[in-house]
Amino acid sequence: xxxxxxxxxxxxxxxxxxxxxxxxxxxxxxxxxxxxxxxxxxxxxxxxxxxxxxxxxxxxxxxxxxxxxxxxxxxxxxxxxxxxxxxxxxxxxxxxxxxxxxxxxxxxxxxxxxxxxxxxxxxxxxxxxxxxxxxxxxxxxxxxxxxxxxxxxxxxxxxxxxxxxxxxxxxxxxxxxxxxxxxxxxxxxxxxxxxxxxxxxxxxxxxxxxxxxxxx
Numbered sequence: 001x002x003x004x005x006x007x008x009x010x011x012x013x014x015x016x017x018x019x020x021x022x023x024x025x026x027x028x029x030x031x032x033x034x035x036x037x038x039x040x041x042x043x044x045x046x047x048x049x050x051x052x053x054x055x056x057x058x059x060x061x062x063x064x065x066x067x068x069x070x071x072x073x074x075x076x077x078x079x080x081x082x083x084x085x086x087x088x089x090x091x092x093x094x095x096x097x098x099x100x101x102x103x104x105x106x107x108x109x110x111x112x113x114x115x116x117x118x119x120x121x122x123x124x125x126x127x128x129x130x131x132x133x134x135x136x137x138x139x140x141x142x143x144x145x146x147x148x149x150x151x152x153x154x155x156x157x158x159x160x161x162x163x164x165x166x167x168x169x170x171x172x173x174x175x176x177x178x179x180x181x182x183x184x185x186x187x188x189x190x191x192x193x194x195x196x197x198x199x200x201x202x203x204x205x206x207x208x209x210x211x212x213x214x215x216x
Contacts (some may be wrong), residue, residue: 001025002067007052009036012098012119013072017044020182030061053082055090062092071097071113077104081111088112129206133213147209148176153198163190169210170179173204 009031028046041047050057071192139149
């Protein structure tokens with residue numbers, strides 16, 4: 001469990017607060033909008049109305065007591081920048097600020113942010129990848145260049161062994177798990193023979209996953 005401060009209750013800030021609560025964290029929110037704070041107050045650990053560009057507001061909260069401070073203000077970048085700088089001055093342990101452009105990220109990092117997030121950009125990239133990889137059931141981004149993903153095996157693999165298909169050499173992709181219904185085999189051996197209904201959870205570079213996806 002972590003103690004989390006979230007400043008700014010736009011759509012992203014609200015979703016973040018609710019998910020943090022779902023994950024059993026202590027969450028305090030602050031926003032200038034009284035109606036938003038009242039709406040969220042019963043859903044989080046603590047909720048306060050306040051203008052966090054004012055140092056006395058952040059001092060009263062005790063920002064250094066939180067494990068993470070998120071600055072998730074939507075369209076007012078000047079306020080986001082000021083709050084980020086104040087959090088650093090007041091000894092916040094970890095500051096994560098929201099940006100919509102690279103130039104904003106540079107200023108935030110120079111003025112106290114430990115990390116900058118791009119929710120809109122990240123979601124757009126994930127959606128683009130998801131709908132480009134139409135055969136993939138699900139995927140997890142390990143880094144921007146590498147994925148862990150699940151997809152059905154090719155029809156022409158059925159009856160052939162892992163060694164014969166030689167996925168690692170041909171496609172530069174490593175199979176982690178073979179699934180078939182409720183049956184799971186981790187790290188399949190070279191002599192495993194693919195069967196009807198098999199899917200694989202594998203690891204590889206995005207470009208290699210795209211190549212494998214496109215030859216189907």
